[in-house]
Amino acid sequence: MPRPARRRPGSPFYFRARVPADVQHLVGKSEVSFSLRTSDEAEAQKLHAQHLARHYAQWEALRNGPQPLTGKQVAGLCGEWYSGFVGDLSEEPGELSVWDAVREMLDRTRSDDRADLERHYGSIADDLLSRHGLAPDDYSRGRLLSGLRRTMEQAAETLSRRATGDYGPDTHAGSFPALQPPEIGLLGPKEPTKQGQERGGASLWDLFNGWEKEHRRNGKAERTITDFRGKVRKLVEFVEHDDAAALTAADIVRWKDHLLDTGIGARTVSDKYLVAVRGLFNHAKANAMGLADPTENVSVSYSAPQATRERGFTEAEAKTILAAARAEKGLTARHAEHTRRAIRWVPWICAFTGARVTEITQLRKGDVETVSGVPCIRITPDAGSVKTRRYRRVPLHPQLVREGFLEFVEGCSEGPLFRSPTVDAENVSKRVGAWVREVVGISDDRLQPNHGWRHRFKTLCRNHGVPGEWADHLQGHANTSAAAGYGEYTVPAMLREVKKLPDCQV
Known part of the structure; x- marks a missing residue:
């Protein structure tokens, strides 16, 4: 488990954590390091744990790729920003004229144009999403940006009332749902155990990294990398280790049966999951790594799906x-x-x-x-x-x-x-x-x-x-x-x- 470190006695503590190998190309570096801006050890440990959970959530979000946010999640993120912004300024909101000017500016610059929303609220959205380890799809990000614009207007309205001395109930605060924190434990998300490395042999992630480099060098599709990474991660989670040499045909058969039992189609198991793992061991074979392929004699039988209509659009549909x-x-x-x-x-x-x-x-x-x-x-x-x-x-x-x-x-x-x-x-x-x-x-x-x-x-x-x-x-x-x-x-x-x-x- 990473812990806060300091460069010399009395200096501020630093956060430092290794970026998991399977997301390093997405993060752009192999290690994250920055100052925690405190020399107090107890405070440093608290801050380090918070940042570590945040980074684990970010890395898991990167693995999963862009995901949709529900309307409730968008509203919860907006509410979190509202609570912090209004809470920080309510004690001393300043002059009413300041908030009148802010409200006038917000009214003047109101726009549904995506570029305008990004310019005004993009950095706020980035901070909120990073804090919760979320990687939304483009539509969900657009919803969040629009929500933040409305929330900014609500915050300016509330702080205008506070500036006049009105500290009555905040009707806006109660309209936001609570946002559940990311489900990240003290040990972080399920990551490769690297047991293969600990034993001195190659891990599945070593094979994946080698295959990935070769795949990119040959100019092949980026989405295949994302797809294979997800399949390998599911295998590692199922067998609870990533020791490539210890993986057996029996493990692959158990995994195959497990996937079928969870409702994944036989053709998908055969042509997606097994192909992904087989690709890693084909890479190992081509590079004389001395590893037997545990998928070699494992197959999944399936029949072609029944065709009950033409596969193309009819003229009416077109x-x-x-x-x-x-x-x-x-x-x-x-x-x-x-x-x-x-x-x-x-x-x-x-x-x-x-x-x-x-x-x-x-x-x-x-x-x-x-x-x-x-x-x-x-x-x-x-x-x-x-x-x-x-x-x-x-x-x-x-x-x-x-x-x-x-x-x-x-x-x-x-x-x-x-x-x-x-x-x-x-x-x-x-x-x-x-x-x-x-x-x-x-x-x-x-x-x-x-x-x-x-x-x-x-x-x-x-x-x-x-x-x-x-x-x-x-x-x-x-x-x-x-x-x-x-x-x-x-x-x-x-x-x-x-x-x-x-x-x-x-």
């Missing part, structure tokens, strides 16, 4: 979604600007390109270009994850041009079109999928709302005479034949095929 996107159905000023853009345009682009949704949500302004007089989008690994790891250009269908997509792009600033610097393409794609289900009402569980466009596009290509080779190239489906590696797919020729596809009569 029209409903595109009409709702054009009307920006369900969008309000509370939604972040990039979210509004994504919901307006991503379904339309997917409908006429058949691209993967994340390939579109990661588009940048510079990826919309004109080649040989033809407007195109460029899907490239430079912008983010591309499954085939190869760039391709896709001409814009004439209906997409008529819809005004090029004018929209022209009015955007340089950089990403549909995401912010703090929100990745995967997160935005999930938001679009949730909008299709929850707002548009395409709620059929047999349909994947973000993948339905790819299936529909392939169907349209078959129905309207686009050869399979061209359809595969437009959609970015890998073609492993030797012949496919020769020659180029020129933009004018691709436009010829794209024009075969009909308009969607929205």
